[in-house]
Amino acid sequence: MDAAEFRKRGKEMVDYVADYLEKIEKRQVFPDVEPGYLRPLIADCAPQDPESFEDVFKDIEKVIMPGVTHWHSPYFFAYFPAASSFPALLADMLCGGIGCVGFSWAASPACTELETVMLDWLGKMVNLPEEFLAGKDGQGGGVIQGSASEATLIALLAARTKTIRQIQSEKPELTETEIMGRLVAYASDQAHSSVERAALIGAVKIKNVPSDDTFSVCGSALRKVLDEDKAAGLIPFFFCATLGTTPCCSFDKLLELGPICNKENIWMHIDAAYAGSAFICPEFRHLLDGVEFADSFNFNPHKWLLVNFDCSAMWVKKRSDLIGAFKLEPLYLQHHHQESGLVTDYRHWQIPLGRRFRSLKLWFVLRMYGVKGLQEHIRKHIRLSHQFEHLVLQDERFEICAEVVLGLVCFRLKGSNELNKALLKLINDAKKIHLVPCNLREKFVLRFAICSRTVESTHIKFAWQHISQLATDLLKTWEQNHHQQ
């Protein structure tokens, strides 16, 4: 395919994508396929000779679309949102066209420098303390990671290295292995599984800190496990606080936890993967109070800030902590400018070496929506979640299971877990909307997350009427069965 054909096909693809997103509402949100559906639909191996674009293009509807879960359908209320917007799609086209690999400043200065400045823009939007910004000569700064999992892992590894070095300088008789064996990381019992995974990868112990009855970790809970572990000779070194937990969007109490971490010399990382985007609205910024005690902070514009996946924003107060943990410098990656204070080589900030020009997406989205446009998007979602909450509250068969702070509503039928599992199965089998569940303590709970950029009040009403009707049907048979037993 040459440039001339690309011009033609590219424009067809633009129209296809525009059509897809404009009419996504008409597609069934969750596919009908069974595992293994795709293999029989395509050849056993790659063709020897080229196929035409038309051949490939017509297979999109035939092979791909029947198996797609439509994350941008206004009937998609599962997981958390995956951001999508037209400015971000345009920026990604440019990113692909330039196709640079920005592992060092020299590998494409624009790729590195735009990222640094965009993370400053974004940091200012959520009113991060100055120390997290790169500015012209700051010690901190931001980086785009692929996912919150990577940000957590990077923070944990940086903390591990820092702690080992500190302890070895105080007690040179201890080996690295001995120290490693005593390190402990902590996170809420509500934290994302990626925190446990980071500890698993980093080969350190991790302990859950019990959350309170609002599913938040408070200072006294952390204090208690720290005291026990220190008494047992362990070395606490890392605490991952969560703002907006995955099960129910609860918030750990940073203002209590931060001072404890600082006093105990524990790296505090804040995972605000979903909730972080809301902090661009002044009325939600208080949820981030206490970030000043943290060493690193992360949230995902690719969840809720209209920047397509992947764009996970991470800031650190001391970039030297990250770089110190990873820097390895072979000759083919060295370049003339690297000793300059102005130069950032992002490969030392992340797991992969290569990286795409992802900051273009931030640049396009922040400029073409403006802060106000993005605030509007966040506020709309939060209004809609409260709308759903009110509908649930008006139906006394149901209960709300956690405070609705942002765009997630946790709810369930009053009754057994089996009853709620049956309700969820009815909902997802009907495939008019799509939800996923969570556990809150012993309770099986349904999560209703406002996801799509184009979801409106009518979709919420429809979803609720649908759920309510299925509940009515279910309760009828359920009571009969229950009666018979």
Next chain:
Amino acid sequence: MDAAEFRKRGKEMVDYVADYLEKIEKRQVFPDVEPGYLRPLIADCAPQDPESFEDVFKDIEKVIMPGVTHWHSPYFFAYFPAASSFPALLADMLCGGIGCVGFSWAASPACTELETVMLDWLGKMVNLPEEFLAGKDGQGGGVIQGSASEATLIALLAARTKTIRQIQSEKPELTETEIMGRLVAYASDQAHSSVERAALIGAVKIKNVPSDDTFSVCGSALRKVLDEDKAAGLIPFFFCATLGTTPCCSFDKLLELGPICNKENIWMHIDAAYAGSAFICPEFRHLLDGVEFADSFNFNPHKWLLVNFDCSAMWVKKRSDLIGAFKLEPLYLQHHHQESGLVTDYRHWQIPLGRRFRSLKLWFVLRMYGVKGLQEHIRKHIRLSHQFEHLVLQDERFEICAEVVLGLVCFRLKGSNELNKALLKLINDAKKIHLVPCNLREKFVLRFAICSRTVESTHIKFAWQHISQLATDLLKTWEQNHHQQ
């Protein structure tokens, strides 16, 4: 921006990208900017109100392009190629439009299933042993990682977990920490820095195995370090063999190394990040002989197979080894089908949780080029590297520093490292072409990598004449200075 405006702007962006790539030759391959160039060119913070697409669009040439290193210029001979093709760009547009996050089968079945089948296609193209393929009920299979660094890390972590479990089942008295302290990984002294980094992250020792005078690791060299380390009570558990090293594209001797690893119960991972694409040509497939002894194998279609970054293909013989190392299963990620043998939840195969629909790129590229089209691309690059090699060999001031097997030529002026550093500086300061250096033992060497999809024989001739002229100029002054001293 609504869909109607996206249709308009998307088409403009398609034309911009087509123009950029069509006329890239006219742009200076390496930018003139100094560190910190970008910040003064843009605002201090994000705008409150939306800006127009036009405003953003005109800044591409004003702010971004002056700082871009043009990886797809036919005058770019640095690092290794970054793949780019029009079919891949089209697929990425579709990927962005669908915008699903495929962490589990249910999160978008097409995303998972196409990936599994595409990795089978690709595995067959390089004639991987059957065990590495997923097929309908295989124990192995492939996955797309973001980079070779991640593939190496995942392999090392899987090997670590497997070894610890094995040893603990034999000697339950040993703690995990004790075992960890004795584990050792190995790689060639020519291996990529990401191998050392993987060991650093995984908190295990790593040792270099000395390469021979062709920069390859042979069996006896590995045997020697293994024997020494085992005698010292260490536990060898992981060997990363490199096919196509970054400095000079040398090849470790799999047929000698593989049986040793198998006998010693050492996980053998093969990193063929760059070279792997060449194995689709029957005349280069012999370089992969011995892969049958490996546990995992990785190469980067995003380097040399015309699939835009990121697409790093990794295969394992036993998928249970990966999954066993990472599987954590919170309720919100569980789904109805997950116990089925047909279902792959790729989140257990990688570091991040989220993932884009990257297999679309493979599907588009493999079909629209066909195996023959891709073979042609590889063969053209290798022809051009030999063309450059011959030009160097005809000039007795220069020497070739390593066998030219694929698309990389390592060369230098006969003489001191300082002389060659001066030559490289002249080349990169002139900015007509772009190269990076490497060290081969004590020698400072220039790397000439065939990179661009559109590079032709005329560009090679131009590059050589330019280098040759700069060498003439340099040698003149160099001899004078040398004479004066």
